[in-house]
Amino acid sequence: MDTRLPIFERPNVRKALEDSSLVGQTLTLRGWVRTKRENKNVVFINLNDGSTLKNIQIVADPTQHDDELFRKITVGASLAIEGKLVPSQGSGQAVEMEAAKIVLLGESPQDYAIQPKKHSLEFLREKAHMRFRTNTFGAVFRIRHALAFAVHQYFHQHGFFYLHTPIITGSDAEGAGEMFKVTTLPFDNPPRDEEGRIDFREDFFGKPTNLTVSGQLEGELGAMGLGLIYTFGPTFRAENSNTTRHLAEFWMIEPEMAFYDLQDNMELAEDFIRSLVKGVLRHCTEDLAFLDARAAEENNQKPQAERSTMGLLERLQFVAENAFARVTYTEAIEILLNSTPHKKKKFQYPIQWGIDLQSEHERYLVEKHFQKPVIVSDYPKDIKAFYMRQNDDGKTVAAMDVLFPGIGEIIGGSQREERYDKLRERMQAMHIPEEELWWYLETRKYGTVPHSGFGLGFERLVQFVTGMGNIRDVIPFPRYPNGAEF
Structure with missing residues (x-):
């Protein structure tokens, strides 16, 4: 079997199914067996190589191949097949391959976990090393790739x-304190100082260090010389949370822009996220259609009160086609106080000025009141981070959150406090040590400028776009409390 074609000229299953010029040609395809059915006259093998949701049907004459070979071709086995691509004789596919030569690359025993039946997502999380071979996770991770590529392309x-x-x-951007510590000190007998505390002067970096919760503070430094920068990398939270919305390791997209004020920041956030959604609607139609049908089936199994009023594709079109509404936090609180759910005591969490909006409040604003995505700005300073620019009213900061249907907040950002004295006062009030962030303060002493930025949790975006209910299902190998298996 010839495998010497240049690597990027070798056809895959997607190309074989979509490129009509290949019909009548002899090809070599490689992939994994999804299903096999046979009778004494013909064997049908559905082959998938991950390039597409669809399988290609391989038709083989059992009299032309070794009986022992067919006994070893089971679900999960990997094959290389040479044959002619021909118009299909059956329904469900336009073309199929007539197998002339079959090579078994890897056998799959009968205890192969991913049999051709419906598996629960919980079960597949336990088989994370195999779940990429399923239709659902193949679709999710092809979409994840498309979104990641689109992020870099946009910026x-x-x-x-x-x-x-x-x-x-060595810094904690959020002030949360829930960070993973990094050390080379021995756990059983760490060095101690004169007061009996662990002596980090003997550690690798000579000071306490952690895995980052955000690249924002360092990103601001880059923006002070490069103008427009973005980060896209892993971040870590040592939060002991076992919810469907939290991970201990996740990816963040964080642009920082010199000379941008809050209005510029909101404009960029809206254009960025609408661009991503439009792109995935344009380039991932097959996978999105599959996930839309899957989400509809899952939605119909929920109690009536918990069902979503929008399908997956509807939600994506909703975001792509509607300009985002803009409202201040104070205006949003007034809307919520005057809402029917509040008056009828349907909200689980109370509403008053100064609260951190809960998901139920955010979703009401998006799905019921405005019926479009919403950007809420100018939050109370007491519920926001130290680096956000203080407004003239003394009560609020130039912060903004982008709210989406079905999910609530998806982007959080702000205009950064560029005034040295104001930033220093705020850090003192929040007990943030100046000596740890001296370099951050110095950017406000030497050529400071108005600047802004925001953060988008990539998994939260993938979760919204794919309709998956649990964030652990949109990252290849999720990390969570007691979960670091793969």
Whole structure:
């Protein structure tokens, strides 16, 4: 079997199914067996190589091949097949391959976990090393790739520079304190100082360090010289949370823009996310159609009160086609206080000025009141981070959140506090040590400028686009409390 074609000229299953010029040609395809059915006259093998949701049907004459070979061709086995691509004789596919030569590359025993039947997502999480071979996860991770590619493409086209910020850091950008510590000190007998505390001067970096929760602070430094930058990398939270919305390791997209104010920031966030959604609708139609049908089936199994009023594709079109509404936090609170759910005590969480909006409040604003995505701005300073620019009213900061249907907040950002004295006062009030962030303060002393940025949790975006209910199902190998198996 000839495998010497240049690597990118070798046809895959997607090309064989879609390129009509290949009909009548002899090809070699490689992939994994999804199903096999046979009788004494013919054997049908459905082959998939991950390039597409669809399988290609292989038709083989059992009299032309070794009986022992067919006994070894089971679900999950890998094959290389040479044959002619011909118009299909059956329904369901336009073309099929008539097998002339079959090579068994890897056998699959009868205890292969991913049999051709419906498996629960919980079961497949336990088989994360195999779940890529299923239709659902093949679709999810092809879409994840398309979104990641679109992120880089968008920023490159708009003059941004991709900045790699540190994964190991000595600062806590969020002030949350829930960070993974990084050390080379021995756990059983760490060095101690005169007061009996662990002596980090003997550690690798000579000070306490952690895995980063955000690349934002370092990203701001890049923006102060490069103008427009973005980061796209892994971040870590040591939060002991076992919800469907939290991961201990996840990827963040964080642009930082010199000379952008809050309005510019909101404009960029809206254009960016609408561009991503439009792109995935354009380029991932097959996988999205499959996931839309899957989400509809799952939605119909829920109690009536918990069912979504929009299908997956409807939600994506909803975002792509509607300009986002804009409202201040104060206006949003007034809307919620005057809403029917509040008056009828249907909201689980109380509403008053100063609260952090809950998902139920955010979804009401998006799905019921405005019926379009919403950007909420100018939040109370007491519920936001130290680096956000303080407004003249003394009560709010120039923050903004982008809210989506079915999910609530998907982007959080702000205009950054560029005034040295204001930033220093805020850090003191929030007990953030100046000596740890001296370099951050210095950017406000030497040529400071108004600047802004935002953060988008990539898995949250993939979860929205794919309709998956659990965030652990949109990252290849999820990390969560007691979960680091693969």
